[in-house]
Amino acid sequence: MYSGFMSTPERLIESTRELLWERGYVGTSPKAILERSGAGQGSMYHHFKGKPDLALAAIRRTAQEMRATAEGVLSGPGTPYERVEAYLRRERDVLRGCPVGRLTMDPDVIADDALRAPVDETLDWLRARLAEIVEEGKERGEFAPSLDGGEIAAAVVATVQGGYVLARASGSPTAFDAAVRGLLALLAPPEDRTR
């Protein structure tokens, strides 16, 4: 429960963000949000129209945060390969899963265009950003010219999202790390390889 250094709407949004990450939209009740935030029933319905409205605020903020984190790594120093590698190896709380990607398994999020939009836009932006970097790598001769930047970017994002699935299934980050190493081995510039 958040102590008193945040405004009530702020505490409601942050509590909702945590619960959406832990339990998803379907698994998160207004009551749980109230308990975690320390706010009362009346406050919540004063500041937000209801569960979907509060969830939308929470999802937008989480999506924005994920984008900022990714951009921080992707616009960092290094060659294109190194930046993709930095993204893939970035420190993650693997067993918690992706706070954005997990929402795609939530039927009520997928059924509501307003809730799905921030999820879609964020993953789409990430793919486009990685695609640019791969194209840049092709120009530098770091990636084969035959590769399609958009396809490689999709494979990179999918490996991360799927890595979470494997890790959570087994209860250990090991499989996530294995998938990342496998993809990086396939992406490695020719001079780094035995082949």
Next chain:
Amino acid sequence: MYSGFMSTPERLIESTRELLWERGYVGTSPKAILERSGAGQGSMYHHFKGKPDLALAAIRRTAQEMRATAEGVLSGPGTPYERVEAYLRRERDVLRGCPVGRLTMDPDVIADDALRAPVDETLDWLRARLAEIVEEGKERGEFAPSLDGGEIAAAVVATVQGGYVLARASGSPTAFDAAVRGLLALLAPPEDRTR
């Protein structure tokens, strides 16, 4: 709702399988199962101890079915690369997601070892099976000797699982297909590549 050619327990399990796929464990209520199966409250609690018990039967069957489908493709004809490709390109109802993988985003499944076990075992079996095939491909010179079969297998499974996430986020199978093509391009034997 299932018509009368199945026994009541059978209809309960099949209805539960569908609902778990569509809405997950947290999002599936006994009431919804009863409505879809056409069974009454009493029947359900006669044949199963409760929701977790019924879900376990449903999950086990879904896991078994997924394994059989995958083995069908992976033990088929062709070189190792071709069999991995056949697995990746296999026809899928992409927007529905993976009936096994999606359960990893369900907090109540992950929290219950009995419910998680079939999920874990199935994905683990799949990885091990793919790893064998990659190792076989290395012996044949189809894959680089530097590659680790287990890591490539993890990347393959993760790409599929993550492909579902991308597809569901965007409401279109396009991104799933892109991720698969990207991974296949990286996996392609040297003689098929420009590099």
Next chain:
DNA sequence: GTCTATATCATGATAGAC
């Protein structure tokens, strides 16, 4: 802005008649 009271329906299950 926050609080308590109230309302309606769903959840997940038990009891006991048939």
Next chain:
DNA sequence: GTCTATCATGATATAGAC
């Protein structure tokens, strides 16, 4: 084996006092 009743609790709000 199946049915209907019943139950305690939770989900998701609205109303209105303060």
